[in-house]
Amino acid sequence: AQKITQTQPGMFVQEKEAVTLDCTYDTSDQSYGLFWYKQPSSGEMIFLIYQGSYDEQNATEGRYSLNFQKARKSANLVISASQLGDSAMYFCAMRGLIGGFKTIFGAGTRLFVKA
Amino acid sequence: DAMVIQNPRYQVTQFGKPVTLSCSQTLNHNVMYWYQQKSSQAPKLLFHYYDKDFNNEADTPDNFQSRRPNTSFCFLDIRSPGLGDAAMYLCATSSPQGLNTEAFFGQGTRLTVV
Numbered sequence: 001a002q003k004i005t006q007t008q009p010g011m012f013v014q015e016k017e018a019v020t021l022d023c024t025y026d027t028s029d030q031s032y033g034l035f036w037y038k039q040p041s042s043g044e045m046i047f048l049i050y051q052g053s054y055d056e057q058n059a060t061e062g063r064y065s066l067n068f069q070k071a072r073k074s075a076n077l078v079i080s081a082s083q084l085g086d087s088a089m090y091f092c093a094m095r096g097l098i099g100g101f102k103t104i105f106g107a108g109t110r111l112f113v114k115a
Numbered sequence: 116d117a118m119v120i121q122n123p124r125y126q127v128t129q130f131g132k133p134v135t136l137s138c139s140q141t142l143n144h145n146v147m148y149w150y151q152q153k154s155s156q157a158p159k160l161l162f163h164y165y166d167k168d169f170n171n172e173a174d175t176p177d178n179f180q181s182r183r184p185n186t187s188f189c190f191l192d193i194r195s196p197g198l199g200d201a202a203m204y205l206c207a208t209s210s211p212q213g214l215n216t217e218a219f220f221g222q223g224t225r226l227t228v229v
Contacts, residue, residue: 032214044222045158052214091157093218101165
């Protein structure tokens, strides 16, 4: 079975500082993808960053980077230089071959950026 | 350029009255998903299709059905909505060409049951 765990229901960060959102996963797949999505209060799901299970380099996309530690099965999202507009729910997700490419989500972390 | 379109954005239905939510995509993706998301919770996968192959999650209630008549369209039917079915319903698509493509989401349909 596949499972995503996000243990931080809520996080606060000061504007312009960096923040790390935790994500651990469990799968018996050898090949899988890990994703982070942002969901503002408007409800849309915005794709942020992807990490493949065979990627040796940590993924980066602008202010977003993914701290991938395969042996520990963790894929933490790092947001640098936080902005007020970063306040939102953040979901870690995974897709693998098991189950026919279905994408499953963690419980999410609500990030509050303080001015 | 909307790629995954859900209609309607807001739906109000009566308790027990069947309701259908629709989703269309212009991405030609093989995989389509329906998720239910309640307030401040993770999206919960209800079903997904790989082409016409239908995959039902084990804990999806029988009250929920789905149809995918062609690649572009997918429907979620709730046969007898209860108050507990009020939620945001999200449709998403992905390409199975490798695992490195993200799922694309529609804007969701917020269902209210009265």
